[in-house]
Amino acid sequence: MNDQALLFEIDNGVATLTLNRPESKNAMNMPMRAALRDAIYSIRLNRSVHAVILRGAGTAFCSGGDVRGMTVQSAEEGRNRIDDLHSWISQLVDLDRPTIAAVDGVAYGAGFSLALAADLVIASSRARFCMPFMKLGLIPDCAAFYTLPRAVGLARAKELIFTAREVSADEARDMGAVLEVVEPETLHTRAASIARALADASPVAFGLSKRALNMSLGSDLRTMLELESVTQAVAFTTDFHREAVRRFRDKETPLFTWPAA
Incomplete structure (x- = not known):
């Protein structure tokens, strides 16, 4: 376009x-x-x-x-x-x-x-x-x-x-x-x-975090805790999370790093 x-x-x-x-x-x-x-x-x-x-x-x-x-x-x-x-x-x-x-x-x-x-x-x-x-x-x-x-x-x-x-x-x-x-x-x-x-960040973790943040000011504590529980369960199952944990254990370069100013 x-x-x-x-x-x-x-x-x-x-x-x-x-x-x-x-x-x-x-x-x-x-x-x-x-x-x-x-x-x-x-x-x-x-x-x-x-x-x-x-x-x-x-x-x-x-x-x-x-x-x-x-x-x-x-x-x-x-x-x-x-x-x-x-x-x-x-x-x-x-x-x-x-x-x-x-x-x-x-x-x-x-x-x-x-x-x-x-x-x-x-x-x-x-x-x-x-x-x-x-x-x-x-x-x-x-x-x-x-x-x-x-x-x-x-x-x-x-x-x-x-x-x-x-x-x-x-x-x-x-x-x-x-x-x-x-x-x-x-x-x-x-x-x-x-x-x-x-x-380069986890697309699943980012998307779920953004959705939760956009909901947070209009929700109560119980709703946000439930959302945290459900979305974290999904994040635990991603290939990104497994690879990030492996790299941490093996002291390798992280998948995601914030760029210095």
């Missing part, structure tokens, strides 16, 4: 989705949304993909929705527009493979939300994050009501949404929305290094 608004490539088990409208700071228009939907559906069905990177072309991640295309005439049309987003953003949030957002420049509005839909956000030192919806008389979308409070806490999420203020990469990291801040010239190398490492 190679759409004008989205570049999609797979290399050695790592899929890279590049938002490709640099002239508009990768504002998300309808063709880009359709391409993202198709790409994410394709990845879900392709078990040879073990990790995903989200990035933007040029010096921006995504400036949000394309305001010039926001010509909604009725509540029904507006709801359908957002429901179309939900059809694929939920698939991304729940994807049982690791996803890394490599954020350079602006991540505004839906761009901030898209980054938060990833498991990990790596930002360049010049990245800037903002939920500007209040300025347009709108509410956050692309699952931000789910992802933002989980990343930064409820009080901080309220502040970011109500004030519509911009935060730097360092402040976003201190809040918990960003994992690492790196220099712009090393951003994509670092994101690729993390994706490659996670692609």
Whole structure:
């Protein structure tokens, strides 16, 4: 797949989705949304993909929705527009493979939300994050009501949404929305290094862990303990676990190692 608004490539088990409208700071228009939907559906069905990177072309991640295309005439049309987003953003949030957002420049509005839909956000030192919806008389979308409070806490999420203020990469990291801040010239190398490492992790253990984490804040202790018991039983039976134990006993190189920064 190679759409004008989205570049999609797979290399050695790592899929890279590049938002490709640099002239508009990768504002998300309808063709880009359709391409993202198709790409994410394709990845879900392709078990040879073990990790995903989200990035933007040029010096921006995504400036949000394309305001010039926001010509909604009725509540029904507006709801359908957002429901179309939900059809694929939920698939991304729940994807049982690791996803890394490599954020350079602006991540505004839906761009901030898209980054938060990833498991990990790596930002360049010049990245800037903002939920500007209040300025347009709108509410956050692309699952931000789910992802933002989980990343930064409820009080901080309220502040970011109500004030519509911009935060730097360092402040976003201190809040918990960003994992690492790196220099712009090393951003994509670092994101690729993390994706490659996670692609080598146990796909079963990763998928089960991600599912449990996504459920944890909406579940009680008994539910999570039962989920832990059932999923660990599955993980014990995997070839990855058996090989990892053998390597540990024989003092051999581990199957999975987090890459040093």
